[in-house]
Amino acid sequence: MVRNRRWSVGFSVLVALAGLYAIGCSKSPGALRNIAFTYESDPKSPRAGLNTFTVTLTRASGQPLAGAHVSLEADMSHAGMAPVFAEARELAPGRYQGTIDLNMRGDWVVLFHIKLTSGETFDRQVELRNLQAT
Protein backbone atom coordinates (compact mmCIF):
# COMPACT_ATOMS: atom_id res chain seq x y z
CA MET A 1 0.00 0.00 0.00
CA VAL A 2 2.71 2.46 1.11
CA ARG A 3 4.84 1.25 -1.78
CA ASN A 4 2.03 2.03 -4.23
CA ARG A 5 1.60 5.50 -2.73
CA ARG A 6 5.32 6.19 -3.13
CA TRP A 7 5.29 5.27 -6.78
CA SER A 8 2.12 7.20 -7.54
CA VAL A 9 3.61 10.35 -5.94
CA GLY A 10 6.83 9.91 -7.96
CA PHE A 11 4.92 9.23 -11.16
CA SER A 12 2.61 12.25 -10.70
CA VAL A 13 5.61 14.54 -10.20
CA LEU A 14 7.24 13.19 -13.36
CA VAL A 15 4.06 13.64 -15.40
CA ALA A 16 3.64 17.21 -14.10
CA LEU A 17 7.24 18.04 -15.05
CA ALA A 18 6.90 16.51 -18.50
CA GLY A 19 3.69 18.51 -19.00
CA LEU A 20 5.45 21.75 -17.99
CA TYR A 21 8.29 21.15 -20.42
CA ALA A 22 5.84 20.24 -23.18
CA ILE A 23 3.86 23.46 -22.69
CA GLY A 24 7.05 25.52 -22.33
CA CYS A 25 8.57 24.16 -25.51
CA SER A 26 5.42 24.56 -27.58
CA LYS A 27 5.12 28.32 -26.93
CA SER A 28 5.21 30.34 -30.16
CA PRO A 29 6.59 33.87 -30.16
CA GLY A 30 3.37 35.29 -31.56
CA ALA A 31 4.49 35.96 -35.10
CA LEU A 32 2.11 36.04 -38.07
CA ARG A 33 2.90 34.02 -41.14
CA ASN A 34 2.70 35.59 -44.59
CA ILE A 35 4.10 38.90 -43.38
CA ALA A 36 7.59 39.95 -44.37
CA PHE A 37 9.54 41.96 -41.83
CA THR A 38 12.82 43.66 -42.65
CA TYR A 39 14.73 46.29 -40.78
CA GLU A 40 17.68 48.63 -41.24
CA SER A 41 19.57 50.44 -38.57
CA ASP A 42 21.43 53.71 -38.42
CA PRO A 43 24.31 53.43 -37.64
CA LYS A 44 24.56 50.30 -39.77
CA SER A 45 26.25 48.40 -36.92
CA PRO A 46 24.21 49.37 -33.87
CA ARG A 47 26.21 50.83 -30.98
CA ALA A 48 25.62 51.94 -27.43
CA GLY A 49 23.62 55.17 -27.55
CA LEU A 50 20.93 56.40 -29.94
CA ASN A 51 20.06 54.06 -32.81
CA THR A 52 17.40 54.54 -35.44
CA PHE A 53 15.57 51.49 -36.78
CA THR A 54 13.54 51.55 -39.98
CA VAL A 55 11.11 48.68 -40.36
CA THR A 56 9.41 47.56 -43.57
CA LEU A 57 6.27 45.44 -43.36
CA THR A 58 4.77 43.80 -46.44
CA ARG A 59 2.39 41.00 -47.19
CA ALA A 60 3.76 37.91 -48.91
CA SER A 61 2.44 39.39 -52.14
CA GLY A 62 4.71 42.41 -51.64
CA GLN A 63 1.87 44.79 -50.75
CA PRO A 64 2.99 47.25 -48.02
CA LEU A 65 1.20 47.01 -44.67
CA ALA A 66 0.16 50.59 -44.02
CA GLY A 67 -1.39 52.05 -40.88
CA ALA A 68 0.19 49.63 -38.42
CA HIS A 69 1.31 50.66 -34.96
CA VAL A 70 4.96 49.82 -34.34
CA SER A 71 6.69 50.28 -31.02
CA LEU A 72 10.21 49.36 -30.00
CA GLU A 73 11.42 47.82 -26.78
CA ALA A 74 15.02 46.94 -26.00
CA ASP A 75 16.16 44.69 -23.16
CA MET A 76 19.62 43.69 -22.09
CA SER A 77 20.37 40.00 -21.90
CA HIS A 78 21.07 40.22 -18.15
CA ALA A 79 18.31 40.48 -15.58
CA GLY A 80 18.25 43.53 -13.35
CA MET A 81 18.38 46.12 -16.13
CA ALA A 82 15.50 48.40 -17.11
CA PRO A 83 14.13 47.99 -20.64
CA VAL A 84 13.94 51.04 -22.89
CA PHE A 85 10.98 51.90 -25.10
CA ALA A 86 10.30 54.02 -28.17
CA GLU A 87 7.49 54.61 -30.65
CA ALA A 88 7.95 54.36 -34.42
CA ARG A 89 6.17 56.64 -36.87
CA GLU A 90 5.08 55.76 -40.38
CA LEU A 91 7.37 57.36 -42.98
CA ALA A 92 5.59 55.89 -46.00
CA PRO A 93 3.03 53.10 -46.40
CA GLY A 94 4.57 50.04 -44.73
CA ARG A 95 7.76 51.88 -43.58
CA TYR A 96 8.13 52.77 -39.91
CA GLN A 97 10.97 54.50 -38.10
CA GLY A 98 11.83 54.83 -34.43
CA THR A 99 14.88 55.92 -32.46
CA ILE A 100 15.83 54.14 -29.27
CA ASP A 101 18.55 54.74 -26.71
CA LEU A 102 20.56 51.54 -26.10
CA ASN A 103 22.10 53.07 -23.04
CA MET A 104 24.74 50.49 -22.12
CA ARG A 105 27.45 48.44 -23.78
CA GLY A 106 26.87 44.72 -24.12
CA ASP A 107 24.19 42.46 -25.60
CA TRP A 108 20.71 43.73 -26.37
CA VAL A 109 17.48 42.25 -27.65
CA VAL A 110 15.29 44.68 -29.60
CA LEU A 111 11.62 43.78 -29.79
CA PHE A 112 9.35 45.29 -32.41
CA HIS A 113 5.76 45.16 -31.15
CA ILE A 114 3.49 45.39 -34.20
CA LYS A 115 -0.26 45.91 -34.28
CA LEU A 116 -1.94 45.76 -37.68
CA THR A 117 -5.03 47.73 -38.66
CA SER A 118 -6.95 44.44 -38.45
CA GLY A 119 -6.16 44.36 -34.72
CA GLU A 120 -3.77 41.42 -35.06
CA THR A 121 -0.56 41.76 -33.08
CA PHE A 122 2.83 40.12 -33.31
CA ASP A 123 6.41 40.67 -32.20
CA ARG A 124 9.69 40.42 -34.03
CA GLN A 125 12.92 40.08 -32.14
CA VAL A 126 16.41 41.16 -33.18
CA GLU A 127 19.49 40.27 -31.17
CA LEU A 128 22.36 42.74 -31.11
CA ARG A 129 25.58 41.40 -29.68
CA ASN A 130 28.50 43.14 -28.07
CA LEU A 131 27.40 46.72 -28.62
CA GLN A 132 30.28 49.10 -28.11
CA ALA A 133 30.44 52.82 -27.54
CA THR A 134 31.74 54.77 -30.52
Added chain:
Amino acid sequence: MATQSSNPEVLPLEAAHFDLLRVPLIGGFLRWRHSRTILQVPLFLVAVVMILHGLLGPTLAPKNLASVLTWIHFRGALVLVLLCAGNFFCLACPFMLVRNAARRLFRPRFPWPRALRNKWISVALFVVILFTYELFSLWSSPWWTASLAIAYFVAVLFIDGLFKHASFCKFVCPIGQFNFIASTLSPLEVQVRDHGVCDRCRTKDCIRGRRQDRIEQAAPGTKSHATGNANGFVILQRGCELALFQPQKVGNMDCTFCLDCVHACPHDNVGVRSRLPGAELMVNPIRSGIGYFSRRKDIAALALVFTFGALVNAFGMVSPVYAVEAWLTRLLSLSHAAPVLGVIFATFLVVEPAILLGAAAWLTRALGGSTLRLVPLAVRYSYALVPLGFGMWLAHYGFHFLTGILTIVPVTQSALANLGVHLFGAPHWTWTGMPARFVQPMELGFLLLGFAGSLFISYQLAEEDCAPQPMRAFLPWAAVCLLIGLASVWLMFQPMEMRAMLMGG
Protein backbone atom coordinates in the same frame (compact mmCIF):
# COMPACT_ATOMS: atom_id res chain seq x y z
CA MET B 1 34.44 27.07 31.88
CA ALA B 2 32.00 28.61 34.33
CA THR B 3 29.09 30.70 33.30
CA GLN B 4 29.33 32.86 36.43
CA SER B 5 32.26 34.75 37.77
CA SER B 6 32.87 36.00 41.28
CA ASN B 7 34.90 38.88 39.87
CA PRO B 8 32.50 41.58 38.65
CA GLU B 9 35.27 42.96 36.40
CA VAL B 10 35.30 39.75 34.41
CA LEU B 11 32.34 39.21 32.16
CA PRO B 12 30.75 35.81 32.52
CA LEU B 13 31.14 33.86 29.27
CA GLU B 14 27.40 34.10 28.61
CA ALA B 15 27.42 37.89 28.59
CA ALA B 16 30.58 38.18 26.51
CA HIS B 17 28.81 36.84 23.42
CA PHE B 18 25.79 38.10 21.62
CA ASP B 19 23.44 35.14 21.25
CA LEU B 20 20.74 35.39 18.59
CA LEU B 21 18.70 32.74 20.38
CA ARG B 22 18.47 35.00 23.42
CA VAL B 23 16.98 37.88 21.43
CA PRO B 24 13.27 38.28 22.22
CA LEU B 25 10.92 37.07 19.48
CA ILE B 26 13.65 36.07 16.99
CA GLY B 27 15.30 33.77 19.51
CA GLY B 28 11.99 32.29 20.59
CA PHE B 29 10.99 31.70 16.99
CA LEU B 30 14.30 30.02 16.07
CA ARG B 31 14.15 27.77 19.12
CA TRP B 32 10.71 26.55 18.08
CA ARG B 33 11.19 23.18 16.40
CA HIS B 34 9.03 24.10 13.39
CA SER B 35 10.82 27.37 12.66
CA ARG B 36 12.90 25.82 9.88
CA THR B 37 9.83 24.56 8.06
CA ILE B 38 8.14 27.94 8.45
CA LEU B 39 11.18 29.57 6.81
CA GLN B 40 11.41 26.93 4.09
CA VAL B 41 7.79 27.04 2.95
CA PRO B 42 7.87 30.60 1.50
CA LEU B 43 11.17 29.89 -0.26
CA PHE B 44 9.73 26.69 -1.67
CA LEU B 45 6.69 28.56 -2.99
CA VAL B 46 8.97 31.18 -4.54
CA ALA B 47 10.97 28.36 -6.16
CA VAL B 48 7.78 26.86 -7.62
CA VAL B 49 6.71 30.24 -9.02
CA MET B 50 10.20 30.74 -10.46
CA ILE B 51 10.17 27.35 -12.14
CA LEU B 52 6.71 27.89 -13.61
CA HIS B 53 7.57 31.36 -14.88
CA GLY B 54 10.97 30.18 -16.13
CA LEU B 55 9.39 27.43 -18.24
CA LEU B 56 6.16 29.12 -19.25
CA GLY B 57 6.84 32.88 -18.99
CA PRO B 58 8.72 35.40 -21.13
CA THR B 59 11.98 34.21 -22.66
CA LEU B 60 13.78 37.48 -21.94
CA ALA B 61 15.77 37.29 -18.69
CA PRO B 62 15.00 40.82 -17.41
CA LYS B 63 11.27 40.09 -17.67
CA ASN B 64 11.21 36.65 -16.08
CA LEU B 65 10.93 35.90 -12.37
CA ALA B 66 13.24 32.88 -12.67
CA SER B 67 16.21 34.89 -13.89
CA VAL B 68 15.49 38.07 -11.92
CA LEU B 69 15.00 36.28 -8.60
CA THR B 70 17.88 33.85 -9.07
CA TRP B 71 20.58 36.04 -10.58
CA ILE B 72 19.71 39.37 -8.95
CA HIS B 73 17.94 38.82 -5.66
CA PHE B 74 18.88 35.37 -4.40
CA ARG B 75 22.63 35.69 -5.07
CA GLY B 76 22.83 39.23 -3.69
CA ALA B 77 20.79 38.53 -0.57
CA LEU B 78 22.78 35.34 0.01
CA VAL B 79 26.19 37.02 0.14
CA LEU B 80 24.92 39.96 2.18
CA VAL B 81 23.29 37.68 4.78
CA LEU B 82 26.49 35.61 4.94
CA LEU B 83 28.45 38.80 5.53
CA CYS B 84 26.12 40.24 8.15
CA ALA B 85 24.89 37.11 9.95
CA GLY B 86 25.61 33.54 8.84
CA ASN B 87 24.51 30.60 6.74
CA PHE B 88 20.81 31.32 7.01
CA PHE B 89 20.12 30.29 3.43
CA CYS B 90 20.89 26.66 4.26
CA LEU B 91 18.57 27.02 7.25
CA ALA B 92 15.73 28.07 4.95
CA CYS B 93 16.75 25.84 2.03
CA PRO B 94 13.65 24.79 0.06
CA PHE B 95 15.41 21.69 -1.29
CA MET B 96 15.60 20.30 2.24
CA LEU B 97 11.88 20.85 2.73
CA VAL B 98 11.16 18.60 -0.24
CA ARG B 99 13.77 16.11 0.90
CA ASN B 100 12.28 15.89 4.38
CA ALA B 101 8.81 15.39 2.91
CA ALA B 102 10.12 12.70 0.55
CA ARG B 103 11.88 10.92 3.40
CA ARG B 104 8.50 10.21 4.91
CA LEU B 105 7.92 8.01 1.86
CA PHE B 106 11.42 6.83 0.99
CA ARG B 107 13.76 5.95 3.85
CA PRO B 108 17.40 6.13 2.78
CA ARG B 109 19.22 2.86 3.35
CA PHE B 110 22.87 3.37 2.49
CA PRO B 111 25.67 5.23 4.19
CA TRP B 112 27.52 7.66 1.90
CA PRO B 113 30.51 5.76 0.41
CA ARG B 114 33.62 6.20 2.51
CA ALA B 115 35.80 7.02 -0.50
CA LEU B 116 33.54 9.96 -1.36
CA ARG B 117 33.47 11.50 2.11
CA ASN B 118 35.27 14.62 0.98
CA LYS B 119 34.63 17.74 -1.03
CA TRP B 120 36.04 16.67 -4.39
CA ILE B 121 32.64 15.98 -6.01
CA SER B 122 31.19 19.24 -4.77
CA VAL B 123 34.28 21.21 -5.83
CA ALA B 124 33.98 19.67 -9.32
CA LEU B 125 30.27 20.56 -9.41
CA PHE B 126 31.06 24.09 -8.28
CA VAL B 127 33.42 24.42 -11.27
CA VAL B 128 30.84 22.82 -13.58
CA ILE B 129 28.23 25.36 -12.49
CA LEU B 130 30.61 28.27 -13.06
CA PHE B 131 31.50 26.80 -16.46
CA THR B 132 27.93 26.17 -17.63
CA TYR B 133 26.93 29.60 -16.31
CA GLU B 134 29.29 31.10 -18.89
CA LEU B 135 28.83 28.52 -21.64
CA PHE B 136 25.04 28.53 -21.70
CA SER B 137 24.67 32.11 -20.44
CA LEU B 138 22.48 30.92 -17.61
CA TRP B 139 21.83 34.50 -16.51
CA SER B 140 20.17 35.26 -19.84
CA SER B 141 17.99 32.16 -20.04
CA PRO B 142 14.94 31.74 -17.79
CA TRP B 143 14.43 28.25 -19.24
CA TRP B 144 17.92 27.10 -18.28
CA THR B 145 17.58 28.77 -14.88
CA ALA B 146 14.31 26.95 -14.16
CA SER B 147 15.81 23.70 -15.44
CA LEU B 148 18.77 24.14 -13.10
CA ALA B 149 16.39 24.52 -10.16
CA ILE B 150 14.50 21.38 -11.22
CA ALA B 151 17.78 19.49 -11.63
CA TYR B 152 18.67 20.57 -8.12
CA PHE B 153 15.42 19.21 -6.67
CA VAL B 154 15.88 15.93 -8.57
CA ALA B 155 19.49 15.58 -7.41
CA VAL B 156 18.55 16.23 -3.77
CA LEU B 157 15.76 13.65 -3.91
CA PHE B 158 17.97 11.09 -5.61
CA ILE B 159 21.02 11.45 -3.35
CA ASP B 160 19.21 11.88 -0.05
CA GLY B 161 16.64 9.28 -1.08
CA LEU B 162 19.42 6.72 -1.31
CA PHE B 163 21.95 7.89 1.26
CA LYS B 164 21.48 8.55 4.94
CA HIS B 165 21.95 11.78 6.86
CA ALA B 166 22.66 15.03 5.01
CA SER B 167 24.86 13.46 2.32
CA PHE B 168 23.76 15.91 -0.34
CA CYS B 169 24.53 18.99 1.80
CA LYS B 170 27.86 17.75 3.08
CA PHE B 171 29.34 16.06 0.02
CA VAL B 172 27.52 17.20 -3.12
CA CYS B 173 25.74 20.56 -3.00
CA PRO B 174 27.84 23.30 -4.65
CA ILE B 175 25.65 26.08 -3.21
CA GLY B 176 26.16 24.54 0.22
CA GLN B 177 29.95 24.52 -0.22
CA PHE B 178 29.84 28.15 -1.31
CA ASN B 179 27.86 28.95 1.85
CA PHE B 180 30.11 26.85 4.10
CA ILE B 181 33.33 28.48 2.95
CA ALA B 182 31.84 32.00 2.88
CA SER B 183 30.32 31.54 6.35
CA THR B 184 33.81 31.09 7.79
CA LEU B 185 33.72 34.91 7.55
CA SER B 186 30.28 35.34 9.10
CA PRO B 187 29.91 36.97 12.50
CA LEU B 188 27.54 34.30 13.89
CA GLU B 189 28.21 30.65 14.66
CA VAL B 190 26.12 27.82 16.08
CA GLN B 191 28.18 26.94 19.13
CA VAL B 192 28.14 25.61 22.64
CA ARG B 193 27.39 28.14 25.35
CA ASP B 194 29.21 26.46 28.19
CA HIS B 195 31.68 23.63 27.59
CA GLY B 196 31.41 22.64 31.26
CA VAL B 197 27.81 21.59 30.69
CA CYS B 198 28.90 19.43 27.73
CA ASP B 199 31.61 17.80 29.85
CA ARG B 200 28.94 16.73 32.34
CA CYS B 201 26.40 15.79 29.67
CA ARG B 202 25.74 12.05 29.45
CA THR B 203 23.42 11.80 26.46
CA LYS B 204 25.19 13.87 23.77
CA ASP B 205 21.84 14.31 22.08
CA CYS B 206 23.20 17.12 19.89
CA ILE B 207 24.90 14.46 17.77
CA ARG B 208 22.91 11.28 18.57
CA GLY B 209 19.48 12.85 18.45
CA ARG B 210 16.87 12.76 21.18
CA ARG B 211 15.66 9.16 21.41
CA GLN B 212 12.95 7.18 23.06
CA ASP B 213 12.51 3.45 23.47
CA ARG B 214 9.80 1.92 21.31
CA ILE B 215 8.01 0.62 24.41
CA GLU B 216 7.92 4.10 25.93
CA GLN B 217 6.84 5.51 22.60
CA ALA B 218 3.90 3.18 22.48
CA ALA B 219 2.60 4.81 25.65
CA PRO B 220 -0.39 7.14 25.33
CA GLY B 221 0.42 10.75 24.52
CA THR B 222 3.53 9.97 22.51
CA LYS B 223 4.34 12.52 19.82
CA SER B 224 3.71 11.33 16.31
CA HIS B 225 6.54 13.20 14.54
CA ALA B 226 9.13 10.70 15.75
CA THR B 227 11.00 8.69 13.14
CA GLY B 228 11.58 5.00 13.57
CA ASN B 229 14.89 3.21 13.81
CA ALA B 230 15.76 -0.45 13.46
CA ASN B 231 17.71 -0.40 16.74
CA GLY B 232 14.64 -0.45 18.94
CA PHE B 233 14.26 3.25 19.59
CA VAL B 234 12.62 6.17 17.89
CA ILE B 235 14.29 9.49 17.21
CA LEU B 236 12.18 12.33 18.53
CA GLN B 237 14.59 15.00 17.37
CA ARG B 238 17.49 14.21 15.10
CA GLY B 239 20.99 15.25 16.04
CA CYS B 240 23.50 16.83 13.68
CA GLU B 241 23.19 15.19 10.27
CA LEU B 242 26.45 16.81 9.20
CA ALA B 243 28.40 14.90 11.85
CA LEU B 244 29.40 18.01 13.79
CA PHE B 245 29.62 17.22 17.49
CA GLN B 246 28.95 20.52 19.22
CA PRO B 247 31.60 20.42 21.96
CA GLN B 248 34.28 19.72 19.33
CA LYS B 249 32.85 21.80 16.53
CA VAL B 250 35.10 24.65 15.40
CA GLY B 251 33.67 27.38 13.19
CA ASN B 252 31.01 27.33 10.52
CA MET B 253 32.50 24.88 8.01
CA ASP B 254 29.86 22.29 7.08
CA CYS B 255 27.23 23.84 9.36
CA THR B 256 23.87 24.37 7.67
CA PHE B 257 22.47 26.35 10.61
CA CYS B 258 19.66 23.78 10.65
CA LEU B 259 19.48 24.17 14.45
CA ASP B 260 18.79 20.45 14.98
CA CYS B 261 21.48 20.50 17.67
CA VAL B 262 19.73 23.44 19.37
CA HIS B 263 16.45 21.50 19.46
CA ALA B 264 18.13 18.24 20.51
CA CYS B 265 20.30 19.52 23.36
CA PRO B 266 18.46 18.76 26.61
CA HIS B 267 20.42 21.43 28.48
CA ASP B 268 19.64 24.38 26.20
CA ASN B 269 23.39 24.69 25.80
CA VAL B 270 23.67 25.57 22.10
CA GLY B 271 23.38 29.15 20.88
CA VAL B 272 23.83 31.15 17.71
CA ARG B 273 26.62 33.31 18.99
CA SER B 274 28.84 36.12 17.85
CA ARG B 275 32.50 35.52 17.13
CA LEU B 276 35.35 37.17 15.22
CA PRO B 277 34.66 36.63 11.50
CA GLY B 278 37.43 34.60 9.90
CA ALA B 279 38.98 33.59 13.22
CA GLU B 280 38.47 29.93 12.35
CA LEU B 281 40.75 30.35 9.30
CA MET B 282 43.69 31.41 11.48
CA VAL B 283 43.75 28.32 13.65
CA ASN B 284 44.28 24.65 12.97
CA PRO B 285 42.67 22.56 15.69
CA ILE B 286 41.04 19.22 14.98
CA ARG B 287 37.44 19.94 14.00
CA SER B 288 34.53 17.64 14.56
CA GLY B 289 33.31 16.14 11.28
CA ILE B 290 36.19 17.72 9.37
CA GLY B 291 39.58 16.95 10.91
CA TYR B 292 42.48 19.32 10.46
CA PHE B 293 42.08 22.05 7.83
CA SER B 294 45.79 21.75 7.08
CA ARG B 295 45.30 18.11 5.99
CA ARG B 296 42.19 18.69 3.92
CA LYS B 297 43.42 19.28 0.35
CA ASP B 298 39.81 19.06 -0.82
CA ILE B 299 38.68 21.94 1.41
CA ALA B 300 41.76 23.95 0.39
CA ALA B 301 40.76 23.32 -3.26
CA LEU B 302 37.27 24.57 -2.39
CA ALA B 303 38.82 27.73 -0.90
CA LEU B 304 40.84 28.27 -4.08
CA VAL B 305 37.91 27.68 -6.44
CA PHE B 306 35.86 30.03 -4.26
CA THR B 307 38.54 32.73 -4.50
CA PHE B 308 39.74 32.40 -8.09
CA GLY B 309 36.24 31.45 -9.28
CA ALA B 310 35.05 34.86 -8.05
CA LEU B 311 37.51 36.47 -10.44
CA VAL B 312 36.59 34.23 -13.39
CA ASN B 313 32.91 34.83 -12.80
CA ALA B 314 33.40 38.61 -12.80
CA PHE B 315 35.80 38.43 -15.75
CA GLY B 316 32.98 36.86 -17.78
CA MET B 317 30.99 40.10 -17.44
CA VAL B 318 33.53 42.71 -18.48
CA SER B 319 34.66 44.10 -21.78
CA PRO B 320 38.19 42.59 -22.11
CA VAL B 321 36.72 39.08 -22.15
CA TYR B 322 35.72 39.63 -25.79
CA ALA B 323 39.30 40.44 -26.75
CA VAL B 324 40.66 37.43 -24.84
CA GLU B 325 38.11 35.09 -26.44
CA ALA B 326 38.82 36.42 -29.92
CA TRP B 327 42.58 36.09 -29.36
CA LEU B 328 42.26 32.52 -28.07
CA THR B 329 39.96 31.57 -30.93
CA ARG B 330 42.55 32.78 -33.47
CA LEU B 331 45.50 31.32 -31.59
CA LEU B 332 44.00 27.86 -31.17
CA SER B 333 41.97 27.89 -34.41
CA LEU B 334 38.85 26.99 -32.48
CA SER B 335 35.31 27.50 -33.64
CA HIS B 336 33.36 26.55 -30.55
CA ALA B 337 32.96 28.36 -27.25
CA ALA B 338 33.49 25.37 -24.93
CA PRO B 339 37.21 24.77 -25.55
CA VAL B 340 37.96 28.50 -25.43
CA LEU B 341 36.14 28.72 -22.14
CA GLY B 342 37.95 25.57 -21.00
CA VAL B 343 41.30 27.27 -21.63
CA ILE B 344 40.19 30.38 -19.72
CA PHE B 345 38.98 28.29 -16.77
CA ALA B 346 42.10 26.11 -16.71
CA THR B 347 44.27 29.23 -16.72
CA PHE B 348 42.37 30.99 -13.94
CA LEU B 349 41.47 28.04 -11.75
CA VAL B 350 44.50 25.75 -12.14
CA VAL B 351 47.56 27.41 -13.69
CA GLU B 352 47.32 30.78 -11.96
CA PRO B 353 46.71 29.42 -8.44
CA ALA B 354 49.41 26.77 -8.93
CA ILE B 355 51.98 29.39 -9.96
CA LEU B 356 51.03 31.94 -7.30
CA LEU B 357 50.74 29.53 -4.40
CA GLY B 358 53.70 27.42 -5.50
CA ALA B 359 55.97 30.48 -5.70
CA ALA B 360 54.72 31.90 -2.39
CA ALA B 361 55.15 28.54 -0.61
CA TRP B 362 58.67 28.17 -2.01
CA LEU B 363 59.58 31.70 -0.86
CA THR B 364 58.08 31.03 2.58
CA ARG B 365 60.44 28.11 2.96
CA ALA B 366 63.42 29.97 1.51
CA LEU B 367 62.93 33.29 3.32
CA GLY B 368 60.95 32.41 6.41
CA GLY B 369 62.60 29.10 7.10
CA SER B 370 59.33 27.18 7.33
CA THR B 371 59.91 23.49 7.68
CA LEU B 372 56.63 22.53 6.02
CA ARG B 373 56.78 21.02 2.54
CA LEU B 374 55.43 22.96 -0.43
CA VAL B 375 51.99 21.34 -0.76
CA PRO B 376 51.09 21.47 2.96
CA LEU B 377 52.23 25.10 3.00
CA ALA B 378 50.08 25.94 -0.02
CA VAL B 379 47.12 24.10 1.56
CA ARG B 380 47.54 25.99 4.81
CA TYR B 381 47.67 29.45 3.24
CA SER B 382 44.85 28.75 0.74
CA TYR B 383 42.42 29.50 3.55
CA ALA B 384 43.93 32.96 3.95
CA LEU B 385 42.69 33.87 0.46
CA VAL B 386 39.02 33.24 1.28
CA PRO B 387 38.33 36.88 2.37
CA LEU B 388 39.64 38.15 -0.98
CA GLY B 389 37.31 35.79 -2.79
CA PHE B 390 34.39 36.73 -0.59
CA GLY B 391 35.10 40.42 -1.18
CA MET B 392 34.89 39.81 -4.92
CA TRP B 393 31.64 37.81 -4.70
CA LEU B 394 30.19 40.57 -2.50
CA ALA B 395 31.27 43.29 -4.91
CA HIS B 396 29.91 41.43 -7.95
CA TYR B 397 26.64 40.05 -6.59
CA GLY B 398 26.11 43.11 -4.40
CA PHE B 399 26.36 45.29 -7.52
CA HIS B 400 23.62 43.40 -9.36
CA PHE B 401 21.49 43.20 -6.22
CA LEU B 402 21.66 46.87 -5.32
CA THR B 403 21.40 48.23 -8.87
CA GLY B 404 18.55 45.87 -9.78
CA ILE B 405 16.71 45.36 -6.50
CA LEU B 406 13.48 47.06 -7.61
CA THR B 407 13.21 45.21 -10.92
CA ILE B 408 11.25 42.54 -9.09
CA VAL B 409 8.31 45.01 -8.91
CA PRO B 410 7.64 45.45 -12.66
CA VAL B 411 8.50 41.82 -13.41
CA THR B 412 5.93 40.65 -10.83
CA GLN B 413 3.39 43.19 -12.13
CA SER B 414 3.96 41.93 -15.66
CA ALA B 415 3.68 38.26 -14.61
CA LEU B 416 0.42 39.01 -12.80
CA ALA B 417 -0.87 41.08 -15.74
CA ASN B 418 -0.38 38.03 -17.95
CA LEU B 419 -2.72 36.21 -15.57
CA GLY B 420 -5.23 39.05 -15.81
CA VAL B 421 -4.37 40.63 -12.45
CA HIS B 422 -3.40 44.28 -12.85
CA LEU B 423 -1.61 45.46 -9.74
CA PHE B 424 -0.84 49.19 -9.39
CA GLY B 425 -1.33 49.97 -13.08
CA ALA B 426 1.12 49.25 -15.89
CA PRO B 427 4.46 47.63 -14.93
CA HIS B 428 6.90 50.24 -13.63
CA TRP B 429 9.74 49.28 -15.98
CA THR B 430 11.81 52.29 -14.96
CA TRP B 431 12.17 50.91 -11.42
CA THR B 432 15.64 49.41 -11.15
CA GLY B 433 17.65 50.19 -8.04
CA MET B 434 20.53 52.30 -6.78
CA PRO B 435 22.58 54.19 -9.38
CA ALA B 436 25.85 52.44 -10.21
CA ARG B 437 27.87 55.48 -9.09
CA PHE B 438 26.63 54.98 -5.51
CA VAL B 439 27.22 51.23 -5.55
CA GLN B 440 30.79 51.41 -6.85
CA PRO B 441 32.27 52.84 -3.61
CA MET B 442 30.59 49.97 -1.74
CA GLU B 443 32.15 47.50 -4.15
CA LEU B 444 35.54 49.02 -3.47
CA GLY B 445 34.83 48.77 0.27
CA PHE B 446 34.05 45.04 -0.03
CA LEU B 447 37.25 44.46 -1.99
CA LEU B 448 39.36 46.38 0.52
CA LEU B 449 37.73 44.56 3.41
CA GLY B 450 38.54 41.24 1.76
CA PHE B 451 42.12 42.34 1.08
CA ALA B 452 42.62 43.45 4.70
CA GLY B 453 41.12 40.18 5.97
CA SER B 454 43.41 38.06 3.80
CA LEU B 455 46.47 40.04 4.87
CA PHE B 456 45.53 39.65 8.53
CA ILE B 457 44.95 35.90 8.30
CA SER B 458 48.17 35.40 6.30
CA TYR B 459 50.12 37.24 8.97
CA GLN B 460 48.55 35.18 11.76
CA LEU B 461 49.49 31.97 9.94
CA ALA B 462 53.01 33.25 9.30
CA GLU B 463 53.40 34.11 12.98
CA GLU B 464 52.42 30.59 13.93
CA ASP B 465 54.56 28.88 11.30
CA CYS B 466 57.72 30.96 11.50
CA ALA B 467 57.67 32.58 14.92
CA PRO B 468 61.27 33.90 14.76
CA GLN B 469 60.75 35.84 11.52
CA PRO B 470 57.05 36.00 10.67
CA MET B 471 57.42 39.01 8.39
CA ARG B 472 59.67 37.08 5.99
CA ALA B 473 57.15 34.27 5.78
CA PHE B 474 54.30 36.74 5.43
CA LEU B 475 55.71 38.83 2.58
CA PRO B 476 55.24 36.28 -0.24
CA TRP B 477 51.60 35.79 0.79
CA ALA B 478 51.09 39.54 1.08
CA ALA B 479 52.34 39.78 -2.50
CA VAL B 480 49.83 37.11 -3.61
CA CYS B 481 47.05 38.98 -1.80
CA LEU B 482 48.12 42.23 -3.42
CA LEU B 483 48.08 40.69 -6.90
CA ILE B 484 44.62 39.18 -6.42
CA GLY B 485 43.38 42.41 -4.81
CA LEU B 486 44.65 44.54 -7.70
CA ALA B 487 43.15 42.15 -10.24
CA SER B 488 39.81 42.38 -8.40
CA VAL B 489 39.84 46.17 -8.35
CA TRP B 490 40.82 46.28 -12.04
CA LEU B 491 37.96 43.89 -12.89
CA MET B 492 35.39 45.83 -10.89
CA PHE B 493 36.21 49.07 -12.63
CA GLN B 494 36.05 47.70 -16.14
CA PRO B 495 32.99 48.78 -18.08
CA MET B 496 30.45 46.08 -17.43
CA GLU B 497 29.01 44.29 -20.42
CA MET B 498 25.63 42.68 -19.98
CA ARG B 499 26.51 39.85 -22.27
CA ALA B 500 24.39 37.08 -23.67
CA MET B 501 26.72 34.56 -25.24
CA LEU B 502 30.37 33.82 -25.46
CA MET B 503 31.72 34.24 -29.01
CA GLY B 504 28.30 35.38 -30.12
CA GLY B 505 27.25 31.79 -30.41
